[in-house]
Structure formats: structure tokens, C-alpha cells
Amino acid sequence: MDRNGVSGPIGVVGLGTIGQRWAATFAHHGYAVSCYDPDPARWEAFQAILPDLSADLEKLAPATAARGAIRFSSDLGEAMAGVGFVQESGPERLELKQELLAAIERHVGEAVVIASSSSALLVSEMQAKxxxxxxxxxxxxxxxxxxxxxxxxxxxxDTAPEVVERTRAFYEALGKKPAVLRKEVTGHLALRLMGAMWREAIFLVESGVASAEDVDRAFCYGPGPKWTLQGSFISNHLNAEGIESFLTKYGKTYQDIWDDLGDATLDAPTIDRVSGEVRTAIGPRTDSELRDARDAGLVELLRVMTQRAAL
Structure with missing residues (x-):
């Protein structure tokens, strides 16, 4: 079957937290999925959580096609036989990624795109071998x-531009929201934005300006909802008579803030202070309770975003 330019099952390499959820997603959208992991216990763990992952996906976006079959092998060649697209989610170590991507290549067709889930490594380095x-x-x-x-x-x-476009179209057809970078940068987009915000958040806690709970509350109930629906640029465009007006009116204010932003070093005292503040904010709630509440809330929030988001 040829769907969205992909002929054959989706190959998922690595069945950790990321790979498991990719596999569930692909299957939910009707793709057959062929999984590989050197540790068969990962497959057993995946089978245990698959019903819950599938239930989440069904609540968020009811399936329009029959759920794809998912198979597993601890032999890479067997798992990758006949796949039409590969999602690699192995450990975040450059040498391992280089060897793994080269090994995947030997078992898939010449036209098959191999996409890495790497959160920090650069593609130019990963593709070197x-x-x-x-x-x-x-x-x-x-x-x-x-x-x-x-x-x-x-x-x-060395990535072909048409491969980037094919990849974007593939994920968009899954209902994802792809963001294409025009060049490589450490941490990509979202982690850099988070890193900039979080550095200041840690500085504000470490320097005694506010508690971790109140820093999080300021973001959740301040820019958070608007930025969730419209991003920072469009949101600020609406905070004045257009983005030009906003930058002109409030440019000095933001420049003063930027000039005064703090720095944060994750040394032992800072880690102890921030960890203690976070534990206080969490209180008696368990991680499982927090995770379940987060995922349930995400389903409802993303439903609204599907209808109302500007991007």
C-alpha cells in the first residue's frame, strides 16, 4: 500500500519511551508497524502500555482507518525487511547513532527515508557513516x-531537500504539526526556546525572586494560554495595533528586561534548591497521578487547539 508517499510498513528502531509512542501513533493511523529493539523486554513493556496509548490516541483523534498491525523482532534485518519509512529512536550517543543509521541502511530500500528522533545531535554528524x-x-x-x-x-x-519535504508531508498527513528548520542548530527549536525560558526560571528561583510554584503559575496563567493558541509572535501582534506597533511601543521594555536577564549554573546548591522547591510544589501527589492528569488535560487542550489555534 502506498500512502502519503510511503510504501510498506513503518519501521521503528528502538522501543524505549519515544519509540513505543511512535509505534502506537503509526498503528493508530492505519500503518503496519515493524519494530526492532535488541532487548525483547522492551516489546513486552510496550504490549503492556499499548492499550492505554491507543485509548489516548482515540480520544484525541478517532481513527479513520483500521488500526495497523504491529510486529517485533530483535533482529534488525528481519524487522526492517520491506519497510517504507524508518523512525529511528535509539540512545542519544553519536557513535551509536552513526553505526545504527548505517546498519539500518543496509536493510532497507534505496529510496526509504530514515528519520531520527534525536533531541540534540546534528544530522550532519549522524549521517557521516x-x-x-x-x-x-x-x-x-x-x-x-x-x-x-x-x-x-x-x-x-548531505540531506536532499526533497527528503525534507517528503518527511514534512508525511508527518503532516498524520495530523502532526511539523516545524522545518532552515539550518541545523544545537537543540533544534523547541528545546532552545524552553532552555532560554527555563534558565531565567531557575535564576528567579535561585536568586529568591519567587518560588518554583509561583514561577510556573506565572507562565501557566500569563503567557501560557495565549502562546499555546497563537505562539509568541502572533500573540504580541494582537497586544498592540500590529507587530510593528508592539515592537515600537514595548521594544525598550523588552530590551531592558533582556539586559537584566540572569544566568543560571546547575551547580549542586542550585540543584538542591530548585529540587526542593519543585518537591514542595508537587506535595503529596505521585508522579503517576501527575502524568495521568497531564495526559488527560493534553487531550482536552489539544482538541481545543485543533479548532482554535492560529498556526
């Missing part, structure tokens, strides 16, 4: 993968 580096591309998801729409896509030095 590949025979066909032009079909290696980054497709970095956001956690939890089966619910969050973002997929960051970027090619490396």
Missing part, C-alpha cells in the same frame, strides 16, 4: 510523542 546520507533526516518529536503534535524537521549537510 551512511552510504546514502541524502535520505537521513531529523524528525524530532515532543513528549509525550503520541499526543504532542510538534515534529521538528531538519536535514544535514
Amino acid at each position: 551512511c552510504a546514502r546520507p541524502e535520505r537521513i533526516v531529523l524528525a524530532h518529536p515532543f513528549n509525550p510523542v503520541h499526543l504532542m503534535p510538534l515534529v521538528e524537521i531538519v536535514g544535514g549537510r
Whole structure:
């Protein structure tokens, strides 16, 4: 079957937290999925959580096709036989990624795109040992993968531009929200934005300006809802008579803030202070309770975003 330019099952390499949720997502959208992991216990763990992942996906976007079959092998060649697209989600170590991507290449057709879920490594470095580096591309998801729409896509030095476009179209057809980078940068897009915000958040806690709970509350109930629906640029466009007016009126204010932003070093005292503040904010709630509440809330929030988001 040829769907969205993909002929054959989707190959999922690595069945950790990311790979498991990719596999559930592909199957939910009707693709056959062929999984590989050197540890068969990962397959057993995946089978245990698959009903819950599938239930989440069904609540978010009811299936329009029969759920695809999912198979597994701890032999890479067997798992990759006949696949039409590969989602690689192995450990985040450059040498391992280089060897793994080169090994995947030996077991798939010449036209098969190999997309890596890497969160920080550069494609140009990962594709260095590949025979066909032009079909290696980054497709970095956001956690939890089966619910969050973002997929960051970027090619490396040797990636063919048409591969980037094919990859974008593939994820968009899955209902994801791809963001294509025009060039490689450490951490891609979202992690850099988060990193900038979180550095200041840690500084504000470490310097005694506010508690971790109040810093989170300020974001959740301040820019958070508007930025969720419209992003920072469009949101600020609406905060004045257009973006030009906003930048003119409030440019000095933001420049003063930027000039005063703090720095944060994750040394032992800072880690102890921030960890203690976070534990206080969490209180008696368990991680399982927090995770279940997050995922249930994400389903409802993403439903609204589907109807109302500007992007």
C-alpha cells in the first residue's frame, strides 16, 4: 500500500519511551508497524502500555482507518525487511547513532527515508557513516510523542531537500504539526526556546525572586494560554495595533528586561534548591497521578487547539 508517499510498513528502531509512542501513533493511523529493539523486554513493556496509548490516541483523534498491525523482532534485518519509512529512536550517543543509521541502511530500500528522533545531535554528524546520507533526516518529536503534535524537521549537510519535504508531508498527513528548520542548530527549536525560558526560571528561583510554584503559575496563567493558541509572535501582534506597533511601543521594555536577564549554573546548591522547591510544589501527589492528569488535560487542550489555534 502506498500512502502519503510511503510504501510498506513503518519501521521503528528502538522501543524505549519515544519509540513505543511512535509505534502506537503509526498503528493508530492505519500503518503496519515493524519494530526492532535488541532487548525483547522492551516489546513486552510496550504490549503492556499499548492499550492505554491507543485509548489516548482515540480520544484525541478517532481513527479513520483500521488500526495497523504491529510486529517485533530483535533482529534488525528481519524487522526492517520491506519497510517504507524508518523512525529511528535509539540512545542519544553519536557513535551509536552513526553505526545504527548505517546498519539500518543496509536493510532497507534505496529510496526509504530514515528519520531520527534525536533531541540534540546534528544530522550532519549522524549521517557521516551512511552510504546514502541524502535520505537521513531529523524528525524530532515532543513528549509525550503520541499526543504532542510538534515534529521538528531538519536535514544535514548531505540531506536532499526533497527528503525534507517528503518527511514534512508525511508527518503532516498524520495530523502532526511539523516545524522545518532552515539550518541545523544545537537543540533544534523547541528545546532552545524552553532552555532560554527555563534558565531565567531557575535564576528567579535561585536568586529568591519567587518560588518554583509561583514561577510556573506565572507562565501557566500569563503567557501560557495565549502562546499555546497563537505562539509568541502572533500573540504580541494582537497586544498592540500590529507587530510593528508592539515592537515600537514595548521594544525598550523588552530590551531592558533582556539586559537584566540572569544566568543560571546547575551547580549542586542550585540543584538542591530548585529540587526542593519543585518537591514542595508537587506535595503529596505521585508522579503517576501527575502524568495521568497531564495526559488527560493534553487531550482536552489539544482538541481545543485543533479548532482554535492560529498556526
